[in-house]
Amino acid sequence: MNRRLMRVRAARRLTVVVCLSLAALAVVTASASAALKLKSHGQLIHPAPHSLKVNANSSSNWFGYNQGTLEQGSKLFNSITGDWTVPTATQHTAGQAESSSDWIGIGGGCVDSGCTTTDSTLIQTGTEQDVSSAGAASYSAWYELVPAPSLTISMTVAPGDHMHASLAEVVPDSNTWTITLQDVTRGETYTTTVPYSSSHATAEWIEETPLLIGTNAGFASLPNLSNPAWTSATVNGASASLKSSEQMDLVDSNGNVIGAPSAPNSTANGFDECTWASTCS
Numbered sequence: 001m002n003r004r005l006m007r008v009r010a011a012r013r014l015t016v017v018v019c020l021s022l023a024a025l026a027v028v029t030a031s032a033s034a035a036l037k038l039k040s041h042g043q044l045i046h047p048a049p050h051s052l053k054v055n056a057n058s059s060s061n062w063f064g065y066n067q068g069t070l071e072q073g074s075k076l077f078n079s080i081t082g083d084w085t086v087p088t089a090t091q092h093t094a095g096q097a098e099s100s101s102d103w104i105g106i107g108g109g110c111v112d113s114g115c116t117t118t119d120s121t122l123i124q125t126g127t128e129q130d131v132s133s134a135g136a137a138s139y140s141a142w143y144e145l146v147p148a149p150s151l152t153i154s155m156t157v158a159p160g161d162h163m164h165a166s167l168a169e170v171v172p173d174s175n176t177w178t179i180t181l182q183d184v185t186r187g188e189t190y191t192t193t194v195p196y197s198s199s200h201a202t203a204e205w206i207e208e209t210p211l212l213i214g215t216n217a218g219f220a221s222l223p224n225l226s227n228p229a230w231t232s233a234t235v236n237g238a239s240a241s242l243k244s245s246e247q248m249d250l251v252d253s254n255g256n257v258i259g260a261p262s263a264p265n266s267t268a269n270g271f272d273e274c275t276w277a278s279t280c281s
Helices: 002-033
Strands: 062-066 079-085 100-106 122-131 138-146 151-153 163-169 177-181 186-195 202-208 231-235 248-252 255-263 274-276
Touching: 062 151, 062 255, 079 100, 079 202, 122 163, 122 177, 122 274, 138 177, 138 186
Parallel strands: none
Antiparallel strands: 062 202, 062 248, 079 163, 079 231, 100 122, 100 202, 122 138, 138 151, 163 177, 177 186, 248 255, 255 274
C-alpha cells in the first residue's frame, strides 16, 4: 500500500472519529439541557426537622392530609380517590419561577401519627400548576411511580377545572394498579394499568412544591394558589373519614407555615387549602 493511500484512509478515519465525537457531544449536550428541565412531581415526604416543627405534622414539601397504617390501626391501602379544583396559580415573588402540584397517592408519607416513620414507595397522579419567572402560568397533568420520573398525561388542564383521580389495585395486594385521572369539566379521561410494588402503608391528598432537578436543584418555590377545595376522598372504597390530627402543614426553612389545610368538611371527605397562610378555614 503506498503512503498516499495510507494518508487518505487515515484522514477518513480521523473524519469519522471527529464526526462521531461531535455527535456524541451533541447527545450529551442535549441530554444535559433536558436534565435542566426535569421535574419530579411527587417526591416522598420530607418531614420538617423537629426543631422547626410547628405541630406534630409539618413538612418542607407537602401540605394536605396523610393517613398511615400505624395511625389507622394497621390498615393497609389498596385504593384511593379524591376530587379537587385546579387552582389558579399566580406569582408570589416577582422574577421568580414557582411550581406546585395537587395529587392523590398511596405510599411516600407518614406511617405513624407523629411522622417519626415514613414510607419509601409512592404511586400517584395529579395536576401541575406553575408560574414562569416572567409570571406566565401553565397547567398540566401527570402520574408518577417513584423512583421513576413523572410522565405527562396528554390532557387539557385549566384553572377552575374539576378533577377526579383514582388509584386502585386490580386485585388487592396484586401490585397491579389502575390509574385514572379525569377532567370532569372537559369530559376528558386518562386511564392506564401499571405494575408497581407498593408498601400500601400510607394514603394522602396533597398540595406540593415539586423537586427540581438540574441547575438550582431543590424544592420549587411556592406560587400563590387559589383553594383546590378537595372533596370525595375515599380509601379502600369507603369515605376517608379525615381527622384534623392527619393534617400536614408546609413550612419554610425557618419553620414558618406557608401552606395549610383546613379542618375536614362536614362529611370528613374533603378540606380546603391556603397558600402563604399559617392557618386555613
